[in-house]
Amino acid sequence: MPGLFVVTSLLSLLPADASAHGPALDRQLLLSLWIILALFALAHIILIVGLAARRHSVQRSVWQIEYLPLLALAILFAVMTVRAERLWAATRYTGASLTALQVEVTGVQFAWYFRYPGTDATFGRTLPQLVAPGEGNPLGIDPADRHSADDIVSSQLVLPIGREVDLAIRSQDVIHGFSVPEMRLKQNAVPGETIHIHFTPTAKGTYAILCTQVCGMGHYRMNANLHVVTPLEFDQWLAQREKAVQP
Known part of the structure; x- marks a missing residue:
């Protein structure tokens, strides 16, 4: 799959991880890339379904094809934002140990x-x-x-x-x-x-x-x-x- 090749290629460009918090950040990046790939495929599916929808079911199609995906995207981005903020705060706001x-x-x-x-x-x-x-x-x-x-x-x-x-x-x-x-x-x-x-x-x-x-x-x-x-x-x-x- 072209998308899988792109994700694999991007990850191979990352420098070697040499810190304790690095794996969590790399997992977040990998998750983001897979989500982007899935959304890319979903956008084309929605486009095809929308073009193929019958005229008498326009109202139902608008709700199912536009509003539900929009709500799902809002929830997805909210979850990803919270995850990213927690990872960022782990090295910024939580504070180092007294022995650091x-x-x-x-x-x-x-x-x-x-x-x-x-x-x-x-x-x-x-x-x-x-x-x-x-x-x-x-x-x-x-x-x-x-x-x-x-x-x-x-x-x-x-x-x-x-x-x-x-x-x-x-x-x-x-x-x-x-x-x-x-x-x-x-x-x-x-x-x-x-x-x-x-x-x-x-x-x-x-x-x-x-x-x-x-x-x-x-x-x-x-x-x-x-x-x-x-x-x-x-x-x-x-x-x-x-x-x-x-x-």
């Missing part, structure tokens, strides 16, 4: 920066007037804040496999789009807002972090990498970075 790893993601033309809170588990204060990439302070971390001394800033996002991560997404200038297709993540970084999303990586590897909003002339080069490693490798990487920031 905290990482701050900042988008700036045209780079991503990732900040870890260090041994005190608290992010230091940032001030716009202190932003100075050329001086090694791209996020404007305030050195006068005692919590900022052990903050770790990286141009690559490194995460341990199997541990939930709570990302606090921010932007310094314009709207950026934080996206990791394999993790089934996509969230805008909006100036003046801090938006949280959480997920759990389930597969080791290196994944591209993209900007999905056209944010200026250098948009094409605004990318970074997500490295998912073992917990031991993550602890070793974190320890090395903590030594580097110690006075």
Whole structure:
């Protein structure tokens, strides 16, 4: 069947799933594609039946061919909307667990920066007037804040496999789009807002972090990498970075 071939082809184009919530999203996508295929076939059946209906049964045909399918479609779309909202809210509104790893993601033309809170588990204060990439302070971390001394800033996002991560997404200038297709993540970084999303990586590897909003002339080069490693490798990487920031 051509429709089956289309659905199979679309699913084969998806990147490999590497997050705990990914299978649920993929099932939702598959269900949506099958529903679209079924509605495509149903629309042609209704068209043929409508053309073949006899004149003396026009009123009955109008009710059966137009109103009942319309009611069924309204119910179907309502159900699909509720399912999609619940899936979206699972990474957006339900909140991460108290044991989730905290990482701050900042988008700036045209780079991503990732900040870890260090041994005190608290992010230091940032001030716009202190932003100075050329001086090694791209996020404007305030050195006068005692919590900022052990903050770790990286141009690559490194995460341990199997541990939930709570990302606090921010932007310094314009709207950026934080996206990791394999993790089934996509969230805008909006100036003046801090938006949280959480997920759990389930597969080791290196994944591209993209900007999905056209944010200026250098948009094409605004990318970074997500490295998912073992917990031991993550602890070793974190320890090395903590030594580097110690006075």
